[in-house]
Amino acid sequence: MDRFKAFVREKGLYLLCLAVAFAATAAGILALRRIVGHLTGQPDAASGLVEQDTLWEQPDTAVEKPVVDIPKPTQTPTPAPTATPQPTQQPMRAAESQVPQQAVRPRPAWYGKAVTPFSGDELVYNETLGDWRTHNGADYTVPEGKVITPAVGGTVTAVRSDALWGNVVEITDSSDIVWRYCGLRQTQVTQGEKVTQDTTLAVLGSLPAEAHVGSHLHLECMQHGKYLDPAVVMGEK
Numbered sequence: 001m002d003r004f005k006a007f008v009r010e011k012g013l014y015l016l017c018l019a020v021a022f023a024a025t026a027a028g029i030l031a032l033r034r035i036v037g038h039l040t041g042q043p044d045a046a047s048g049l050v051e052q053d054t055l056w057e058q059p060d061t062a063v064e065k066p067v068v069d070i071p072k073p074t075q076t077p078t079p080a081p082t083a084t085p086q087p088t089q090q091p092m093r094a095a096e097s098q099v100p101q102q103a104v105r106p107r108p109a110w111y112g113k114a115v116t117p118f119s120g121d122e123l124v125y126n127e128t129l130g131d132w133r134t135h136n137g138a139d140y141t142v143p144e145g146k147v148i149t150p151a152v153g154g155t156v157t158a159v160r161s162d163a164l165w166g167n168v169v170e171i172t173d174s175s176d177i178v179w180r181y182c183g184l185r186q187t188q189v190t191q192g193e194k195v196t197q198d199t200t201l202a203v204l205g206s207l208p209a210e211a212h213v214g215s216h217l218h219l220e221c222m223q224h225g226k227y228l229d230p231a232v233v234m235g236e237k
Contacts, residue, residue: 106197108149110204111234114138116213118229127212137180137220138230144215146204148181151219151234153196156189164209165218169201175223177233182218183207 185205
């Protein structure tokens with residue numbers, strides 16, 4: 001016993017500190033378990049206080065309430081199919097019933113298939129002159145002395161004589177196309193004169209630059225400084 005008392009006296013302070021530490025640890029563990037219990041919804045069994053949840057129960061009895069003022073569905077009768085009305089024929093107005101046909105331009109009496117066509121930018125050999133050059137018009141076989149009339153009416157813009165092309169008459173039409181008739185003689189029109197397709201320009205003469213072709217009319221068409229194919233302009237092609 002004396003030894004125990006001596007040990008307590010010597011180690012009492014250490015034992016007291018150990019007891020305090022144990023008590024603090026136990027209190028901390030108990031507080032931690034209570035906090036975890038509150039967070040997870042689990043009651044703290046250590047405290048001995050188990051809270052019983054009171055359940056709010058809904059009654060299972062169905063409440064019968066009379067249904068009032070609900071409209072009954074009505075069925076709309078489908079109308080019987082009717083014949084599709086035909087569009088009423090509108091009477092033709094007088095202005096529409098008398099639309100004139102587009103006038104077809106008559107061919108001149110000398111007109112026929114071109115014996116030497118328009119070459120455009122392609123060079124062709126001229127047997128009379130012995131060189132290669134573009135053929136800027138179309139040659140129509142016409143007997144010498146045949147009356148030459150305009151293919152299209154217009155205004156005479158030039159009447160002249162040329163060493164290679166004989167007598168030449170130029171007519172400018174309403175589309176600013178210049179029609180040049182070459183190889184004429186006995187011209188009967190003057191510059192500035194208005195002519196139609198029935199006007200006699202001249203009779204066919206000779207054409208020195210193309211003597212190898214024989215008797216023919218050399219016709220050229222030019223618009224804004226550019227040569228055109230007379231056969232295309234007259235609707236042959």
